[in-house]
Amino acid sequence: MSSKARVLLVDDDVSLLKLLTIRLMANNYEVTTANSALQALSELQQQTFDVVLTDLRMDDIDGLQLAEQIQQLYPSLPVVMMTAHGSIPDAVRATKQGIFAFLTKPIDKDELIDTLAKAVRLHGQGQSQGQQASHSYIVTRSASMYHLLEQVRMVGATDVNVLISGASGTGKELLARAVHESSAVSGGPFVAINCGAVPAELLESQLFGHKKGSFTGATTDHVGLFSEAQNGTLFLDEIGDMPLNLQVKLLRVLQEKKIRPVGHSEEIPVNVRVVSATHKDLPAAIRDNSFREDLYYRLNVVNLRLPALSERREDISLLAHHFCEQIAARQQQGVKRFSDDAMDLLLRHDWPGNIRQLQNVVEQVVALSPGVLISAQQVAMALQCELEASSPIALNEAKRQFERQYLINVLKMVDGNVAQAAKLAKRNRSDFYKLIKKHDIDVEQFSR
Numbered sequence: 001m002s003s004k005a006r007v008l009l010v011d012d013d014v015s016l017l018k019l020l021t022i023r024l025m026a027n028n029y030e031v032t033t034a035n036s037a038l039q040a041l042s043e044l045q046q047q048t049f050d051v052v053l054t055d056l057r058m059d060d061i062d063g064l065q066l067a068e069q070i071q072q073l074y075p076s077l078p079v080v081m082m083t084a085h086g087s088i089p090d091a092v093r094a095t096k097q098g099i100f101a102f103l104t105k106p107i108d109k110d111e112l113i114d115t116l117a118k119a120v121r122l123h124g125q126g127q128s129q130g131q132q133a134s135h136s137y138i139v140t141r142s143a144s145m146y147h148l149l150e151q152v153r154m155v156g157a158t159d160v161n162v163l164i165s166g167a168s169g170t171g172k173e174l175l176a177r178a179v180h181e182s183s184a185v186s187g188g189p190f191v192a193i194n195c196g197a198v199p200a201e202l203l204e205s206q207l208f209g210h211k212k213g214s215f216t217g218a219t220t221d222h223v224g225l226f227s228e229a230q231n232g233t234l235f236l237d238e239i240g241d242m243p244l245n246l247q248v249k250l251l252r253v254l255q256e257k258k259i260r261p262v263g264h265s266e267e268i269p270v271n272v273r274v275v276s277a278t279h280k281d282l283p284a285a286i287r288d289n290s291f292r293e294d295l296y297y298r299l300n301v302v303n304l305r306l307p308a309l310s311e312r313r314e315d316i317s318l319l320a321h322h323f324c325e326q327i328a329a330r331q332q333q334g335v336k337r338f339s340d341d342a343m344d345l346l347l348r349h350d351w352p353g354n355i356r357q358l359q360n361v362v363e364q365v366v367a368l369s370p371g372v373l374i375s376a377q378q379v380a381m382a383l384q385c386e387l388e389a390s391s392p393i394a395l396n397e398a399k400r401q402f403e404r405q406y407l408i409n410v411l412k413m414v415d416g417n418v419a420q421a422a423k424l425a426k427r428n429r430s431d432f433y434k435l436i437k438k439h440d441i442d443v444e445q446f447s448r
């Protein structure tokens, strides 16, 4: 993203727009112009800004009404108002409305630059309207997310365990990082594990470590993730998938703040903040006895619920633009933009896969758009592909995919040693070889 502060300049006097643009660009601002309040509101949907500089008197919607809208939609975005000489009553009204400052025309160059610099610095510490200073990587303009980030800031000051709930792709890992960043252990490591993606029999050693020779495949000592996260945060994603026997062990670790690596006789003290997340309904899992109630209360001292993207539609355009900027920065290209029709399609979509799905769609359309402007047709095609990709697959195909992933996970754990992998999977070696062959897996890639 650009390091220049971004100004949205609004005036229906085109010659003044030109003059101020030159002045601001000469002072290292990135300027976008709008010759009406309506155009300004449309720019605000497409892009992020650090400050809005607007004229008071305009034809359709005047500067005060525009400021009112901005305050409702982007409460942290400062507005600086330009007024004609003599219109002080309006200007006073403007200050009362919480407008950052007013400048009297003809605009004094030094006062202009000075005021804008203060606005950018003081309001949002240089963050754009979609972001909050302390969580600059969480892009949002939604009131419910601001509320959530405020809760993150508050729990950050404590050392309580936090459970994040939310559908897949809503940003649970990002929020867990935000908890870590705002905590007293932010200088320590942030270590994440997806409890659902590791075979149950290996999860214990992944978490607590093991001693060489403590089980088949344990060819070296292994430092577990709790030790890796010492004096930092351990993020247990998909905690609802943790097997019951391990839930008991985890509960003990949380109570006693000590771990016992597999095969070790001694316990090791640990100082780790645990943040966990799930897309499952844990109270329902407690009712059907697949999740322990005592562990639930230990983990869920504070619950942070991430809303689905469809519950914060005001974030769609902002996130879409944010992802375009990320791609541009990564590929060192100019930023592509959505046509109005294309944005309309994004705004009307339901996003069952949430932000991750939006990110995929933006990646696709940016890659396939020949010009700077992304068309509605391209968005429609990408959404159709996503729909096809997310339609349920046949049971046989699902089994095949699971089996393949299982084999890969087990082989990874034992650095590609087929004999050990076969033992872990409780299969004889030749059966295991047949499975590897069936799935066309290259074992070599797992050996160190």
Ligand SMILES: Nc1ncnc2c1ncn2[C@@H]1O[C@H](COP(=O)(O)OP(=O)(O)OP(=O)(O)O)[C@@H](O)[C@H]1O
Pocket (backbone or CB within 6 Å): 137, 138, 139, 140, 166, 167, 168, 169, 170, 171, 172, 173, 174, 175, 237, 279, 319, 322, 355, 356, 359
């Ligand atoms: N508010 C946000 N601002 C910017 N990027 C976001 C935001 N929320 C999510 N993302 C991005 O969307 C992607 C998905 O987010 P993340 O992995 O945190 O979701 P998740 O809920 O943990 O997903 P899953 O349940 O599939 O593990 C990531 O690339 C993340 O960086």
